[in-house]
Amino acid sequence: MLPAIETFPCPNQDKWQDTGVIRIIFPEFTCLCPKTGYPDFASIDLYYLPDKLCLELKSWKLYLNAFRMIGTFHETVTSFLFNEIKTRLSPKWALLAGDFFPRGNVNTTVVFETDSPRPKNADVLIKNYRPHCRTY
Template identity: 40%
Template sequence: MASRSQDQTQNLRVLGTGRLSPAKNGPGAYLLESFGNCYPARMYVISIVFPEFTSLCPVTGQPDTGVICVEYIPDALCVESKSFKLYMFAFRNHQSFMETITNTVLDDLRVAIAPRWCRVKGFFAPRGGTRIHVFAEDFKQMSMEQDACVREAARAWKTEPCPHTVQPYAVV
């Protein structure tokens, strides 16, 4: 008999269903599912990298591609990875500037999981000879003591070299 973890899965609707089609209404926090953080007293960072991001320019309709990297310190909830993938897929036919996309992902994660800290990094492929990298960051309102702990954990993470966060489109 297999053992079970303490992970809370009762509210997940997408994982394990085989449904892979993205939402027809475009991206939104409603697509992001969550599960309970089993370690809410611990300051730890979750990093999710989506290396095949695509969207459309709102003016020309031309495709934009890039890598979206989300880093967060969870509070009560963590984002479920399959729902995150479907959320990212929802941008494929969505027209928006790169700056708006990066900030929208941050805002939607704040609504869906209310992390203690979250940073979204958008490394967009060059188009027209121009590279654009957009970083958006937010800290949740907390007590001074908790805020100091979260900021220290985020600062330590930012200085730690991580192979998956190396700029995929290096400036030469």
């Protein structure tokens, strides 16, 4: 069973509009390959524009750590995490990327983004971000 994702009321909610963006990087995500049972390592990168709720970081860390012994495909777990964020936070906008370390010389990055317009400052965070999982 996965631990609960906790939230808290967004401070200064009226000031966020479409210019403020929160970036949360979790560079030590681990799950198991469902085919081989070998560990897969990834950086889970979350960008979001809060509406009424913000993500409590300790609960997010514990939640992500709970996947260490779960067998799942990269695409499946990234989609699942994205849907959890949408459900729990109901953000105005969100983007979640699972950037998985290369295995067998193949690197996988899975990205999900809400349909709502991307906030003005989001591109600054996304473009200036260097992936953690590249070996070259």
